[in-house]
Amino acid sequence: MRLKWLVPVIYIFFLLLPIYWLVNMSLKTNEEILSVFSLWPQHLTFDNYRVIFTDKSWYSGYINSMIYVSINVVISVTFALPAAYAFSRYSFVGDKHLFFWLLTNRMAPPAVFALPFFQLYSSIGLFDTHIAVALAHCLFNLPLAVWILEGFMSGIPKEIDETAFVDGYSWPRFFVKIFIPNIASGIGVTAFFCFMFSWVELLLARTLTSVHAKPISAIMTRTVSASGLDWGVLAAAGALTILPGALVIWFVRNHIAKGFALGRV
Amino acid sequence: MIAKQVNQKAWFMVLPVFLIVAFSAVIPLMTVVNYSVQDTFGNNVFFWVGFDWFRDLVHSPRFHQAFLRQLLFSGIILAIEIPLGIAIALTMPKKGWGVPLCLVNMALPLLIPWNVVGTIWQIFGRVDIGLLGHTLAAFGIDYNYTQDPIAAWITVVIMDIWHWTSLVVLLCYAGLCSIPDAYYQAARIDGASRWAIFRYIQLPKMHRVLLIAILLRFMDSFMIYTEPFVVTGGGPGNSTTFLSIDLVKLAIGQFDLGNAAAMSLVYFLIILLSSWIFYTVMSNVGEESSPTKEGGGA
Numbered sequence: 001m002r003l004k005w006l007v008p009v010i011y012i013f014f015l016l017l018p019i020y021w022l023v024n025m026s027l028k029t030n031e032e033i034l035s036v037f038s039l040w041p042q043h044l045t046f047d048n049y050r051v052i053f054t055d056k057s058w059y060s061g062y063i064n065s066m067i068y069v070s071i072n073v074v075i076s077v078t079f080a081l082p083a084a085y086a087f088s089r090y091s092f093v094g095d096k097h098l099f100f101w102l103l104t105n106r107m108a109p110p111a112v113f114a115l116p117f118f119q120l121y122s123s124i125g126l127f128d129t130h131i132a133v134a135l136a137h138c139l140f141n142l143p144l145a146v147w148i149l150e151g152f153m154s155g156i157p158k159e160i161d162e163t164a165f166v167d168g169y170s171w172p173r174f175f176v177k178i179f180i181p182n183i184a185s186g187i188g189v190t191a192f193f194c195f196m197f198s199w200v201e202l203l204l205a206r207t208l209t210s211v212h213a214k215p216i217s218a219i220m221t222r223t224v225s226a227s228g229l230d231w232g233v234l235a236a237a238g239a240l241t242i243l244p245g246a247l248v249i250w251f252v253r254n255h256i257a258k259g260f261a262l263g264r265v
Numbered sequence: 266m267i268a269k270q271v272n273q274k275a276w277f278m279v280l281p282v283f284l285i286v287a288f289s290a291v292i293p294l295m296t297v298v299n300y301s302v303q304d305t306f307g308n309n310v311f312f313w314v315g316f317d318w319f320r321d322l323v324h325s326p327r328f329h330q331a332f333l334r335q336l337l338f339s340g341i342i343l344a345i346e347i348p349l350g351i352a353i354a355l356t357m358p359k360k361g362w363g364v365p366l367c368l369v370n371m372a373l374p375l376l377i378p379w380n381v382v383g384t385i386w387q388i389f390g391r392v393d394i395g396l397l398g399h400t401l402a403a404f405g406i407d408y409n410y411t412q413d414p415i416a417a418w419i420t421v422v423i424m425d426i427w428h429w430t431s432l433v434v435l436l437c438y439a440g441l442c443s444i445p446d447a448y449y450q451a452a453r454i455d456g457a458s459r460w461a462i463f464r465y466i467q468l469p470k471m472h473r474v475l476l477i478a479i480l481l482r483f484m485d486s487f488m489i490y491t492e493p494f495v496v497t498g499g500g501p502g503n504s505t506t507f508l509s510i511d512l513v514k515l516a517i518g519q520f521d522l523g524n525a526a527a528m529s530l531v532y533f534l535i536i537l538l539s540s541w542i543f544y545t546v547m548s549n550v551g552e553e554s555s556p557t558k559e560g561g562g563a
Binding site: 004005007008011012014015016017018019021022025033034037039075079080082083085086087089090091092093095098100102103104105107108109110111112113114115116117119120135136138139142143146196199200201202203207216217220231234235238241242244245246248249250253254256 | 269270271272273274275276278279281282283285286288289290292293294296297352353356357358363365367368369370371372373374375376377378379380381384385386388389393394395396397399427430431434435484487488490491508509510512513516517522525529532533536537539540541544
């Protein structure tokens with residue numbers, strides 16, 4: 001088994017190759033992309049990136065995406081915390097059915113909801129706002145957050161709650177002062193997953209926005225269909241969407257292995 | 266299992282989540298149900314047609330084909346991603362500088378927006394400007410995913426493997442990391458073979474996470490939309506038109522609301538059934554293993 005290390009190395013090479021090609025293209029001019037085939041840029045240029053950072057219709061896409069993703073993460077984690085506590089500690093009428101019903105929404109295909117969401121948010125005047133996308137993404141992120149947090153909370157012994165109540169803590173004070181610090185890494189993992197699924201989703205975000213809240217991924221698809229040939233800028237925009245994800249992974253790298261098991265190993 | 270305290274007031278803690286999800290799920294779902302039993306001549310005038318749309322759907326070859334394509338796709342990617350993911354997780358380093366390096370690089374594809382994943386592979390596979398397409402053409406292999414259905418399928422499947430195998434790897438790796446060293450030492454003393462260690466120590470420990478992996482991959486692949494849409498647009502012809510792509514074509518492209526609504530409901534019911542099986546299997550496994558359960562979570 002001397003050559004065991006080769007397997008992950010080959011796999012990572014396979015993962016990084018298409019990404020390398022994207023970055024490589026983003027550093028070339030369009031003429032070079034279409035005329036010469038080369039493994040690295042012959043005439044290094046940052047013009048494609050300059051286009052994105054100076055044109056408002058491009059960079060506002062990144063800002064819009066960031067805004068609705070942040071709103072969604074905050075809503076999901078805040079509301080999921082007490083609910084997950086209730087599921088992990090108490091039994092109440094209909095708890096199992098409710099938990100299952102919540103999970104089914106995580107499994108709902110966004111394609112089913114695209115059109116009704118469009119009509120719903122148009123009718124209440126929220127169409128093309130960040131809050132509409134954030135709320136729509138709650139459909140799958142909120143159940144997911146409850147599910148992950150419940151896994152982490154069930155790992156905390158009940159004695160901690162009981163001791164605190166004997167010591168005279170009220171429930172809200174106990175929850176904020178004692179319980180939340182205990183599941184801090186669980187909250188981090190939950191926020192990571194909510195960020196992930198809200199950041200990568202396109203269908204709902206595109207359906208619910210037109211101008212003011214348009215996400216970067218939707219701006220990219222429009223450019224493909226309209227001009228179709230500006231490969232350099234397209235590649236640069238794509239390369240830039242990888243960056244926030246890479247940063248977030250770097251911050252949670254020590255929790256990533258356990259986090260992916262959703263607290264259920 | 267520790268008996269949970271009965272407390273009906275706990276409903277108040279769940280209520281906000283219930284209301285938000287109900288707002289996002291129930292109201293739109295009712296709209297869909299509404300459309301599925303009515304027809305219109307335009308001008309917002311609707312009349313009752315009962316189950317006609319469903320009858321059409323069940324007899325529609327278009328739906329059957331999309332459904333079979335979807336099943337085939339999910340089957341293929343599960344058959345490749347699960348064994349591959351286990352193999353990679355088994356060979357990953359357990360400690361040292363290689364661990365964060367592997368984890369960060371492997372998690373990267375999971376955080377790329379889905380349409381960018383599509384764009385990456387669209388570019389990568391093109392014969393004129395893509396590394397893959399160009400290299401294959403240089404070897405004289407006829408590969409063109411925009412015209413050849415088989416090439417399109419291979420591209421979409423490899424793209425999904427590229428995109429999602431890491432999820433299986435990371436889940437299995439988390440399972441493997443929870444095995445205490447003492448187990449391996451005991452196995453070594455007993456002179457267990459590599460296969461025996463895998464079969465009787467590692468596989469049982471990965472059981473739970475593997476189940477999560479299989480079911481998450483099944484459901485997410487069953488709903489796949491964005492990536493194949495960007496790469497092939499469902500073509501050439503209809504060869505990569507999966508259920509979600511077909512549904513969006515029907516609802517937003519042709520604005521055929523009745524058909525689309527009936528299809529939505531059937532599609533949703535299929536997923537609901539799968540998630541019910543998922544949930545039952547999961548909770549049974551949870552009860553079996555709970556007496557020996559170590560404190561889960563980090």
